[in-house]
Amino acid sequence: MKTRVLVLGAGFGGLELSTTLSEALGDELDVTVIDKGDAFVFGYSKLDVMFGRTTPEAVRLPYRDVAKPGVRLLRETITAIDPAAKRVTTDAGVHEADVLVVALGADYDVDATPGLAEGGNEFYSVAGAERLASVIPAIAEGHVVIGVCGAPFKCPPAPSECALLLHDELVRRGVRDDCRISFVMPLSTPVPPSPETSAALLDAFAERDIEFVGGRRIASVDPARRVALLSDGSELAFDLLLAVPKHRAPQVVIGSGMTEDGYIPVDFSTLETRWPGVYAIGDCATAGVPKAGVFAEGAARVVAQAIVAQAGAGDPPGRHLGRGTCYIEFGGGRIGSVDIDFLSGPERTGTFNAPSQEQMALKKRFGASRRARWFGQA
Numbered sequence: 001m002k003t004r005v006l007v008l009g010a011g012f013g014g015l016e017l018s019t020t021l022s023e024a025l026g027d028e029l030d031v032t033v034i035d036k037g038d039a040f041v042f043g044y045s046k047l048d049v050m051f052g053r054t055t056p057e058a059v060r061l062p063y064r065d066v067a068k069p070g071v072r073l074l075r076e077t078i079t080a081i082d083p084a085a086k087r088v089t090t091d092a093g094v095h096e097a098d099v100l101v102v103a104l105g106a107d108y109d110v111d112a113t114p115g116l117a118e119g120g121n122e123f124y125s126v127a128g129a130e131r132l133a134s135v136i137p138a139i140a141e142g143h144v145v146i147g148v149c150g151a152p153f154k155c156p157p158a159p160s161e162c163a164l165l166l167h168d169e170l171v172r173r174g175v176r177d178d179c180r181i182s183f184v185m186p187l188s189t190p191v192p193p194s195p196e197t198s199a200a201l202l203d204a205f206a207e208r209d210i211e212f213v214g215g216r217r218i219a220s221v222d223p224a225r226r227v228a229l230l231s232d233g234s235e236l237a238f239d240l241l242l243a244v245p246k247h248r249a250p251q252v253v254i255g256s257g258m259t260e261d262g263y264i265p266v267d268f269s270t271l272e273t274r275w276p277g278v279y280a281i282g283d284c285a286t287a288g289v290p291k292a293g294v295f296a297e298g299a300a301r302v303v304a305q306a307i308v309a310q311a312g313a314g315d316p317p318g319r320h321l322g323r324g325t326c327y328i329e330f331g332g333g334r335i336g337s338v339d340i341d342f343l344s345g346p347e348r349t350g351t352f353n354a355p356s357q358e359q360m361a362l363k364k365r366f367g368a369s370r371r372a373r374w375f376g377q378a
């Protein structure tokens with residue numbers, strides 16, 4: 001009997017895990033990946049859509065292009081997870097596993113911030129970014145607030161990128177002098193583990209007259225008065241609110257009883273949950289790393305190594321080191337990055353790589369290599 005590996009979610013974590021398993025063992029394993037969607041979209045593509053640099057259609061990577069020995073990708077919606085029995089129910093039936101890996105990402109909880117649905121616009125989903133693609137070209141004056149409603153949130157540098165790209169867009173249309181941009185975030189600096197990266201972003205904000213309001217989050221919104229109420233009790237009036245909603249694991253994960261404080265606790269080194277043979281990777285887990293695709297991938301590789309070792313092949317299982325590079329758009333077509341290391345040493349570190357042609361090429365390669373490995377694109 002082949003080992004049945006059931007992977008819930010075909011995002012960064014699920015795609016990397018199933019690809020690595022297929023590369024290592026091909027059809028010696030029986031790998032089933034379940035996702036409710038029909039395509040993958042890189043997180044950063046949402047900023048491209050929002051600022052009209054591309055279309056939602058152009059950035060979709062259809063799952064039908066995933067063809068890997070030993071891997072079956074099913075389009076089904078997961079409705080229940082029983083970690084003790086390693087049994088999963090979907091809208092199409094029941095799946096049983098020997099190894100279960102939960103990689104269902106994080107959802108947005110817009111209603112957790114009173115008034116946000118009526119008064120704000122989220123830009124963290126493809127639909128939200130698409131809506132804003134027709135709103136942003138119409139901004140001619142007034143106060144635009146970019147605001148984060150809670151931590152943890154995906155890709156901590158992304159709202160900073162949003163502020164810088166918005167500045168570029170308003171300059172390009174000759175209306176920047178008639179607009180004010182403020183950026184509210186719960187973290188005290190834009191990228192706390194990397195003081196150098198934070199300093200570079202704060203300098204970029206200062207040069208562009210973008211007001212940074214750190215250490216505070218958007219607690220609620222008064223749509224009638226167009227005012228954001230911040231967590232310190234202060235108010236910020238806005239004409240347009242671009243928001244990052246509060247995050248939490250998907251409802252089906254919370255309903256499974258696996259979560260604590262909204263996410264699945266795991267062993268930081270091995271990604272094991274408290275149920276034997278059940279792992280959680282990526283944004284749905286509390287794994288001691290930021291919520292970003294690169295860390296979901298790193299976690300996936302550690303779990304893949306454990307599954308391969310259990311099958312009697314490959315290297316002995318390694319531990320998750322929490323390392324990854326996040327690329328950051330600084331505006332003006334400039335791209336820098338930060339090399340994050342959260343788990344390998346006694347302290348979290350983040351090494352800044354200033355914007356350069358090389359960083360731009362590396363970001364391109366980041367996307368291209370995943371499109372090639374996961375989707376077989378040349």
Ligand SMILES: Cc1cc2nc3c(=O)[nH]c(=O)nc-3n(C[C@H](O)[C@H](O)[C@H](O)COP(=O)(O)OP(=O)(O)OC[C@H]3O[C@@H](n4cnc5c(N)ncnc54)[C@H](O)[C@@H]3O)c2cc1C
Nearest residue numbers: 009011012013036043044078104105155282283292293294
């Ligand atoms: C604007 C923005 C910019 C970003 N930029 C970067 C970046 O530059 N670099 C980076 O590393 N990360 C970036 N990220 C973060 C990155 O996109 C996420 O951290 C990453 O996708 C997490 O991977 P994951 O596998 O945990 O979850 P996901 O990639 O979110 O995948 C989860 C999958 O589970 C599926 N799913 C959920 N519920 C169900 C269900 N009930 N039934 C079936 N399927 C279900 C979903 O359809 C989804 O495909 C960015 C995010 C945003 C929003």
